[in-house]
Amino acid sequence: xxxxxxxxxxxxxxxxxxxxxxxxxxxxPLKLWHKDTEFPNLDLxxxxxxxxxxxxxxCGALAARSPIVSNIKNHVSRGGSLLGICNGFQILIETGILxxxxxxxxxxxxxxxxxxxxxxxxxxxxxxxxxQIGEQFKxxxxxxxxxxxxxxxxxEELNNEGRIAFKYVKGNNLDNNISYNPNGSSNDIAxxxxxxxxxxxxxxxxxxxxxxxxxxxDGLRFLIKCIENIVG
Amino acid sequence: xxxxxxxxxxxxxxxxxxxxxxxSLSNLGFNNCNNVRTGKQIxxxxxxxxxxxxxxxTEKMCxxxxxxxxxxxxxxxxxxxx
Numbered sequence: 255x256x257x258x259x260x261x262x263x264x265x266x267x268x269x270x271x272x273x274x275x276x277x278x279x280x281x282x283p284l285k286l287w288h289k290d291t292e293f294p295n296l297d298l299x300x301x302x303x304x305x306x307x308x309x310x311x312x313c314g315a316l317a318a319r320s321p322i323v324s325n326i327k328n329h330v331s332r333g334g335s336l337l338g339i340c341n342g343f344q345i346l347i348e349t350g351i352l353x354x355x356x357x358x359x360x361x362x363x364x365x366x367x368x369x370x371x372x373x374x375x376x377x378x379x380x381x382x383x384x385x386q387i388g389e390q391f392k393x394x395x396x397x398x399x400x401x402x403x404x405x406x407x408x409x410e411e412l413n414n415e416g417r418i419a420f421k422y423v424k425g426n427n428l429d430n431n432i433s434y435n436p437n438g439s440s441n442d443i444a445x446x447x448x449x450x451x452x453x454x455x456x457x458x459x460x461x462x463x464x465x466x467x468x469x470x471x472d473g474l475r476f477l478i479k480c481i482e483n484i485v486g
Numbered sequence: 487x488x489x490x491x492x493x494x495x496x497x498x499x500x501x502x503x504x505x506x507x508x509x510s511l512s513n514l515g516f517n518n519c520n521n522v523r524t525g526k527q528i529x530x531x532x533x534x535x536x537x538x539x540x541x542x543x544t545e546k547m548c549x550x551x552x553x554x555x556x557x558x559x560x561x562x563x564x565x566x567x568x
Contacts, residue, residue: 312554319551348554355556362502403499403557438500 255485257283257298260326260342262317267303267339270461274474275300277464278481288320297484298335299326301342303396303459313356313399314341318348327351335380335484336453340397343445343455352446352455353412354404359397360438366396368469369436369458370425371444376416379451380483390425391472393458395436400457402439402446409440419445419454487532488565489544491552494525499557528552537564 257275261268268285275283283300286293306317317323330336330351338346346352359365370392373385404412412418421442422435435442437457445456463473495501501523508522530547532540544562553560 311552315551315554353556355554357500357557358502360500360502362506401500401502405556438502 255279255281255298255481256294256296257281257300258286258293258296259283260286260288260299260301260322262288262304262306262320262345264306264308265302265304265341267341267459267461270459271300271302271339274461274464274477275481278474278478286322288317288322291321291325293325295332296329296334298337298481299329301326301336301338301345302461303340303342306341306345309399312348314344314346314348317341317345323349330448330453333450333452335480336448337381337480338453338455339459339461340395340400340457343457344399346453346455351453352448353408354402354446356399356457357401357403358399359401359436364396364398365400365436366394367436368392368394369422369444370434371420371458372423373420374416374418376419376447377451379419379447379454381445381447381451381454381480382419383483384479390423391420391460391463391476392425392470393460393463393473393476394469395458396462397437397457400437400439402437402443402457404440412443412446413441415449417447417449417451418443419447419456487535487537487540488568489530489532489540490563490565491528491530491544491548491560492525492563493528493553493558493560495523496557496559531568537566540564 373389375387376382424434460473463470504522504524
């Protein structure tokens, strides 16, 4: 399993995902800098969360035009797996690798809390394979622009093609008075897949739920299965 | 020469910031306004004086970086005398 973590000025969850990947694969992932235009072929690239380029212009807009991106696109066309978490998801949207947009949270608040994700019925993907449809994970979010927005035809297309990886759901252990959808995203979307299923963009942070001290280990359960699937 | 890019959200795209501003306005007694939409303006100064070239270049900038055409519209205004 060869993995890499793409780091931009302002990324701040790179260390956490590196710790998670190391814990699972017992091998440190390669650190890729946003200016890197050459790196070896990898099985998985993760674009971590943070505030790349200070969220200037639009979240992820400047990172998406960095030198490393053409290599990330080559990685995808080779059939490599790609995971964008939070700001990483925003970057994937801005590169056009994933469709739609992520706009300001409906309540205008930076929202940092635990959410319950539910696995949807998707196309074949290393990020959903081996999970039960309806299986739930408790994974935290922390963002200001995570409100997934897309024109209605695109939402229908994502739904019909099985490209909605997970949705926010109420779950059993959350107070019913608390909104379970943290950002107002269309159809409660929390993560979407590319056409070939190899690219996942998600707002929640699995790397922040890998140790019981974090308040839960559902993120680890999720990542372990993904990596098993990628290794094959 | 100067190009001014005005960026606005497309119709139908939720503008929570605009809604919050409208709420505040209405709390202040400005009740005649029933819809607020926000946007942004980007000002670009050029050293060349070819209006057509500046317009073309600015359009290209908008399409490649400045504007997210999934959710935003834009228009470009050229100012000859800065």
